[in-house]
Amino acid sequence: MSTSNSLHPQNAAPLVNKLAEQAMEDASRAFAFTTRLDDIVAWGSKNSLWPMPYGTACCGIELMSVMGPKYDLARFGAEVVRFSPRQADLLLVAGTITEKMAPILVHIYEQMLDPKYVISMGACASSGGFYRAYHVLQGIHQVVPVDIYVPGCPPTPEAVLDGIMSLQRMIGEHTPRPWKENWKRPSFIKPA
Numbered sequence: 675m676s677t678s679n680s681l682h683p684q685n686a687a688p689l690v691n692k693l694a695e696q697a698m699e700d701a702s703r704a705f706a707f708t709t710r711l712d713d714i715v716a717w718g719s720k721n722s723l724w725p726m727p728y729g730t731a732c733c734g735i736e737l738m739s740v741m742g743p744k745y746d747l748a749r750f751g752a753e754v755v756r757f758s759p760r761q762a763d764l765l766l767v768a769g770t771i772t773e774k775m776a777p778i779l780v781h782i783y784e785q786m787l788d789p790k791y792v793i794s795m796g797a798c799a800s801s802g803g804f805y806r807a808y809h810v811l812q813g814i815h816q817v818v819p820v821d822i823y824v825p826g827c828p829p830t831p832e833a834v835l836d837g838i839m840s841l842q843r844m845i846g847e848h849t850p851r852p853w854k855e856n857w858k859r860p861s862f863i864k865p866a
């Protein structure tokens with residue numbers, strides 16, 4: 675009686691191994707993924723920004739609505755507002771900044787955790803707005819490194835959300851930030 679070669683145990687073993695390997699690969703794809711450490715850290719970071727709101731004027735009121743249930747900043751993982759810079763990594767400047775406030779803003783920025791980010795919300799924070807006066811800082815970039823500018827007077831909540839999403843993209847794509855890397859405390863601001 676003759677036996678088919680394909681049914682011989684010696685020939686079946688590699689086939690069984692290959693099937694087992696394939697099954698393991700399929701199973702691992704169902705619950706595992708591969709990535710780089712930098713990418714997974716950036717993913718966590720961009721989806722768990724802890725903002726420190728520095729609201730000084732009308733933009734601050736507009737910012738409140740971004741946190742509220744209608745616009746719901748929680749959808750972007752950034753609703754955990756902190757009023758201590760040591761527990762925040764996103765400085766959200768919303769409103770007019772006077773020259774007198776500038777040292778305080780710098781002090782807060784320096785106390786924040788690294789990596790840290792800055793969003794300038796509205797015309798006043800970004801350029802002094804219509805206050806072209808001796809006592810108003812003509813843009814917070816003069817004292818802190820700004821990552822995102824949100825235009826408007828005041829910016830709409832949608833514009834603020836767009837700013838947050840732009841920042842998330844920057845973090846996720848590891849966008850170089852020379853303005854932050856080269857930042858030094860301005861010489862005209864005295865140490866606290």
Ligand code: SF4
Pocket residue numbers: 731732733734768769770795796797798799803826827828829
């Ligand atoms: S940009 Fe306009 S809304 Fe915002 S603080 Fe200045 S004046 Fe107020």
